[in-house]
Amino acid sequence: MTRFLLEIAANSVGSALAAQEGGADRIELCDNIADGGTTPSYGTLTSARDRLRIPMYVLIRPRAGDFCYDTCEVDAMLRDIEICVETGCDGVVIGALDAQGDIDKVVCRALIAAAGQLGVTFHRAFDAVRDQDSALETIIELGCERVLTSGGEASAVAGAKRIASFVTRVDLRLKVMAGAGLDASNIREVAVRSTASEFHGSASTMRRSLIAYRSDRLTGLEVDRRQTDADIVRAMVNELRYQED
Numbered sequence: 001m002t003r004f005l006l007e008i009a010a011n012s013v014g015s016a017l018a019a020q021e022g023g024a025d026r027i028e029l030c031d032n033i034a035d036g037g038t039t040p041s042y043g044t045l046t047s048a049r050d051r052l053r054i055p056m057y058v059l060i061r062p063r064a065g066d067f068c069y070d071t072c073e074v075d076a077m078l079r080d081i082e083i084c085v086e087t088g089c090d091g092v093v094i095g096a097l098d099a100q101g102d103i104d105k106v107v108c109r110a111l112i113a114a115a116g117q118l119g120v121t122f123h124r125a126f127d128a129v130r131d132q133d134s135a136l137e138t139i140i141e142l143g144c145e146r147v148l149t150s151g152g153e154a155s156a157v158a159g160a161k162r163i164a165s166f167v168t169r170v171d172l173r174l175k176v177m178a179g180a181g182l183d184a185s186n187i188r189e190v191a192v193r194s195t196a197s198e199f200h201g202s203a204s205t206m207r208r209s210l211i212a213y214r215s216d217r218l219t220g221l222e223v224d225r226r227q228t229d230a231d232i233v234r235a236m237v238n239e240l241r242y243q244e245d
Helices: 013-022 042-051 071-086 105-115 124-128 132-142 160-170 187-194 230-244
Strands: 005-010 026-029 056-059 091-094 119-122 146-149 175-179 198-201 204-207 225-228
Touching (some): 005 013, 005 175, 013 026, 013 042, 026 042, 042 071, 071 091, 105 119, 124 132, 124 146, 132 146, 132 160, 146 160, 160 175, 160 187, 187 198, 198 230
Parallel strands (some): 005 026, 005 198, 026 056, 091 119, 119 146, 146 175, 175 198
16 A cells, blocks of 8 residues: 655744644745745754654755856855754755756755765756756766656646656656645645655645734735644645545
């Protein structure tokens, strides 16, 4: 019987704890989730690490935008990975591309070397590459554990057939984790159609701020925020468990 795994992209300590409460199997800790995620602060990282009982991977991405990084950004990523090693994280989530849209092997090798014994996931930079079939072989060559993908589409639902082709192509050499737009209403469908065994989502909802006073002069300053909801996580987990049965 296939054992499905649910990873939650948690944008705060509160989100990480809610994911754990809801039954998530693993956390991808990040910040700025609306921009595709960036590396969380040192304080967020260490606070989450102290409180979580489930594995925690940390997103290593210095900024939003493309995945082609200059030397200063690479240096920042290497330093962030050092912190992950020092604080006992379980893994890191990395990815870098060159200007031609291929995986930047030099940068990725440096990041993976810095991670040492930590697990390594290649993130959705994979969905931005020029040739995904070739990139899969590169990711395997680099020694990554898994790749996160929507099948090169806007959502894992739209890319499920393509994800299934990746699963077949890599066989047992690499784990393929389906992600983008997953929730309790579609995760079972994606599990069936993609044949993946790992899934990734934020399971978040808007959380209204506790602040009573709201200025009507500061346009564009949002006080409400997205946060992982334990009930949404639980519903996604239940859908996957049903599919296992």
